[in-house]
Amino acid sequence: MFHAQIPFDRIPHQFKSGLLCRSSQSEKDGLKKADADPSVKAVMICGENGKFSAGADIRGFSSPKRHGVALSPIVSLIESSEKPVVAAIEGVALGGGLEVALGCHYRVAHAKARMGLPEVTIGLLPGAEGTQRLPRLIGVPAALDMITTGKHIPATEALKLGLVDEIVEENTIEAAIRLANKVIGQPLEPRRLSLKPVPKLPNMEAFLREALVKVKRQARGCLAPELCVQAVRAATERPFAEGVRRERELFGLLLSSGQAQALQYAFFAERAVRRWAAPGGASWSSAAPQPVRKAAVIGLGTMGRGIVTSLVKANIPVVALEQDLEYLNKGRKAVMLLLEREAMKMEGGAQTLDFHNPARLQFTVDFDLLCDVDLVIEAVFENMALKKEIFHKLSKICKPGALLCTNTSALNIDEIASATNRPQQVIGTHFFSPAHVMRLLEIIYGRHTSPTAIATAMQLAKALKKVGVVVGNCFGFVGNRMMFPYVQQAVFLLEEGSRPEAVDQVLEDFGFKIGPFRMSDLAGLDVGWRSRKEQGLTGPSLAAGTPARQRHGQRYSPLPDLLCEQGRFGQKTGKGWYQYERAGGRTATPDPWLHDFLSQYRDTHGIQSRFIDQEEILERCLFSLINEGFAILAEGIASGPEHLDVIYINGYGWPKHRGGPMFYASTVGLPRVLAKLQKYSEAHPDVPGLRPNAFLKKLVAVRSPPLKEWMSYLSHQSPKL
Numbered sequence: 001m002f003h004a005q006i007p008f009d010r011i012p013h014q015f016k017s018g019l020l021c022r023s024s025q026s027e028k029d030g031l032k033k034a035d036a037d038p039s040v041k042a043v044m045i046c047g048e049n050g051k052f053s054a055g056a057d058i059r060g061f062s063s064p065k066r067h068g069v070a071l072s073p074i075v076s077l078i079e080s081s082e083k084p085v086v087a088a089i090e091g092v093a094l095g096g097g098l099e100v101a102l103g104c105h106y107r108v109a110h111a112k113a114r115m116g117l118p119e120v121t122i123g124l125l126p127g128a129e130g131t132q133r134l135p136r137l138i139g140v141p142a143a144l145d146m147i148t149t150g151k152h153i154p155a156t157e158a159l160k161l162g163l164v165d166e167i168v169e170e171n172t173i174e175a176a177i178r179l180a181n182k183v184i185g186q187p188l189e190p191r192r193l194s195l196k197p198v199p200k201l202p203n204m205e206a207f208l209r210e211a212l213v214k215v216k217r218q219a220r221g222c223l224a225p226e227l228c229v230q231a232v233r234a235a236t237e238r239p240f241a242e243g244v245r246r247e248r249e250l251f252g253l254l255l256s257s258g259q260a261q262a263l264q265y266a267f268f269a270e271r272a273v274r275r276w277a278a279p280g281g282a283s284w285s286s287a288a289p290q291p292v293r294k295a296a297v298i299g300l301g302t303m304g305r306g307i308v309t310s311l312v313k314a315n316i317p318v319v320a321l322e323q324d325l326e327y328l329n330k331g332r333k334a335v336m337l338l339l340e341r342e343a344m345k346m347e348g349g350a351q352t353l354d355f356h357n358p359a360r361l362q363f364t365v366d367f368d369l370l371c372d373v374d375l376v377i378e379a380v381f382e383n384m385a386l387k388k389e390i391f392h393k394l395s396k397i398c399k400p401g402a403l404l405c406t407n408t409s410a411l412n413i414d415e416i417a418s419a420t421n422r423p424q425q426v427i428g429t430h431f432f433s434p435a436h437v438m439r440l441l442e443i444i445y446g447r448h449t450s451p452t453a454i455a456t457a458m459q460l461a462k463a464l465k466k467v468g469v470v471v472g473n474c475f476g477f478v479g480n481r482m483m484f485p486y487v488q489q490a491v492f493l494l495e496e497g498s499r500p501e502a503v504d505q506v507l508e509d510f511g512f513k514i515g516p517f518r519m520s521d522l523a524g525l526d527v528g529w530r531s532r533k534e535q536g537l538t539g540p541s542l543a544a545g546t547p548a549r550q551r552h553g554q555r556y557s558p559l560p561d562l563l564c565e566q567g568r569f570g571q572k573t574g575k576g577w578y579q580y581e582r583a584g585g586r587t588a589t590p591d592p593w594l595h596d597f598l599s600q601y602r603d604t605h606g607i608q609s610r611f612i613d614q615e616e617i618l619e620r621c622l623f624s625l626i627n628e629g630f631a632i633l634a635e636g637i638a639s640g641p642e643h644l645d646v647i648y649i650n651g652y653g654w655p656k657h658r659g660g661p662m663f664y665a666s667t668v669g670l671p672r673v674l675a676k677l678q679k680y681s682e683a684h685p686d687v688p689g690l691r692p693n694a695f696l697k698k699l700v701a702v703r704s705p706p707l708k709e710w711m712s713y714l715s716h717q718s719p720k721l
């Protein structure tokens with residue numbers, strides 16, 4: 001028996017899985033030697049440290065030295081071996097790692113192992129013949145599902161699909177050796193996947209056509225899933241060698257598409273934001289989190305319900321509190337419904353979640369029951385006075401070490417903290433709706449927030465399977481602050497001659513899940529209206545004589561206020577920027593009433609309507625958002641552009657294959673972004689959001705360095721960091 005270990009490059013930090021080495025000579029030599037040595041009867045391939053392989057080093061794909069796919073010859077060599085080769089899969093077998101296993105004649109996996117071809121998630125396709133071998137092994141529907149989603153499947157599922165031959169609870173390597181000994185001398189031809197036909201489907205053509213439509217719909221504008229379908233189609237239509245040629249061609253297209261680079265940037269950005277930094281030098285490397293053994297949620301509106309669901313799913317016991325029994329019962333029903341739905345999606349169902357057990361989930365109107373929780377998340381509506389009242393109460397009732405979180409999308413964390421006797425334990429946790437689904441958790445530190453509080457909130461994000469991003473305290477924090485100029489431009493474009501459906505179409509074609517007007521109808525126009533009234537921008541507190549389209553000397557559009565005055569709050573009232581089939585309906589159709597209303601509005605205010613092309617729509621919306629991003633970086637509200645990008649991808653539906661707004665700016669070119677902002681700003685001098693930010697100007701002046709160097713060009717790090 002010859003044991004070949006896939007050469008492993010150890011990844012720094014805690015990561016113990018192996019990555020495939022790009023130099024392939026050593027394993028080629030090993031395999032050749034084993035084949036030539038008559039004393040070797042079989043070969044077993046395993047990983048190191050309990051991990052088979054996480055695939056190729058993703059950083060290598062953007063390296064200029066990279067030429068073609070070097071793994072295919074090794075996989076072919078394994079498959080063509082005259083001696084049985086068995087893969088012993090422990091930990092993970094991903095990407096190129098799984099492709100190596102597919103070249104083996106047999107596969108044994110540990111019960112806890114996970115397998116997948118995640119290349120699609122980094123903008124590629126399995127380029128070492130995986131798109132040709134997998135459909136031959138497990139059939140087109142299952143292979144297509146794995147290849148186009150990139151999902152990791154557990155060993156139990158892999159066994160059901162026929163991806164592995166055996167799963168074991170204990171020593172995988174010994175089991176693989178046992179299997180290898182058993183199959184010595186048996187014919188290998190039937191085990192060579194390249195020689196097998198792809199299992200036929202009665203309706204293969206229709207199936208592939210539908211699969212293409214599905215991936216195009218799901219991943220608007222993202223190339224990789226579409227090309228994955230094309231590669232699998234090649235497996236169904238061509239002999240193996242031709243299919244491989246097609247796979248290689250498609251892989252090359254993706255590698256040079258720009259989307260792969262954006263998605264790979266997003267992969268590392270998501271990991272980089274875990275290394276947070278905050279005022280006074282506190283950071284992820286020095287601060288330790290406190291354990292959260294029990295939590296409480298205050299307020300069971302839409303956000304509170306989702307947060308409770310999230311905590312229960314993370315196995316954290318929860319006390320859910322409402323102001324009175326009527327609200328409590330309503331909230332309880334809604335939470336139970338959400339949890340039942342979630343349980344149905346999980347293996348093990350309701351038993352796994354255990355939400356009927358009052359020790360795991362308790363509903364109450366009694367604040368005193370919060371006395372022993374480790375963490376409270378207040379999720380009442382956005383009203384400073386109410387939040388302060390609650391935090392004042394919490395600081396009296398909760399145990400000394402308890403962390404006090406406020407779920408707010410814009411309010412001042414310091415002001416909320418001032419109502420307590422422990423501002424160091426107050427932190428903002430901005431969840432996104434629906435809170436049990438959306439991955440983003442914006443974590444906002446105030447002036448007094450302690451490093452332990454930040455570390456605990458980050459740990460909570462991890463437990464909830466969310467991406468936590470630590471940011472500073474300012475109105476709207478990062479996500480909403482960048483959103484304001486974007487939405488503002490969208491509304492200004494309507495004033496000047498555009499229509500909601502035209503603006504939405506441009507941004508949806510760019511890749512956003514929904515455009516700004518559909519989004520506003522979904523969220524409810526009344527939310528922003530209430531906030532504008534509180535800010536004195538509209539409503540009874542607006543000073544008499546204020547010009548209709550100006551506030552504090554800047555351009556202002558009263559259009560959203562006028563719609564709200566007509567009771568048009570969006571989907572909930574059946575009318576907003578669009579019309580819907582009924583109140584609560586979800587199908588938006590352009591509304592002739594709104595078009596007439598816009599014409600009358602322009603007449604009233606003497607605005608000459610003009611045709612606005614797609615380029616202007618896109619640039620004014622996106623570049624104003626990006627411009628605000630530069631202001632946020634310059635002020636030290638976020639520690640790097642990756643933070644802004646991760647927030648936008650995970651919380652605002654920014655297309656991941658465009659890498660986030662700041663990455664996108666770097667691909668468009670900072671000089672172009674600056675020039676366009678200058679042009680639009682000259683045309684609209686009363687719109688500060690279009691005035692190029694000084695940091696953007698500085699970066700252009702120093703010849704637009706790569707994104708990872710931007711922060712070093714800030715002359716001084718903000719005192720916030």
Ligand SMILES: CC/C=C/CC(=O)SCCNC(=O)CCNC(=O)[C@H](O)C(C)(C)COP(=O)(O)OP(=O)(O)OC[C@H]1O[C@@H](n2cnc3c(N)ncnc32)[C@H](O)[C@@H]1OP(=O)(O)O
Binds near residue numbers: 097
């Ligand atoms: C030439 C043949 C072509 C082959 C195609 C391929 O193989 S493409 C690569 C396919 N593989 C992947 O896409 C796997 C990506 N990685 C993961 O899904 C996960 O990292 C994991 C392996 C499931 C482990 O998850 P876990 O949560 O335990 O750890 P992290 O995600 O936090 O990762 C720890 C650190 O390791 C770095 N890292 C992980 N995978 C890779 C990789 N393939 N290439 C380079 N670096 C990788 C990750 O960035 C983390 O680094 P830090 O410095 O600690 O942030």
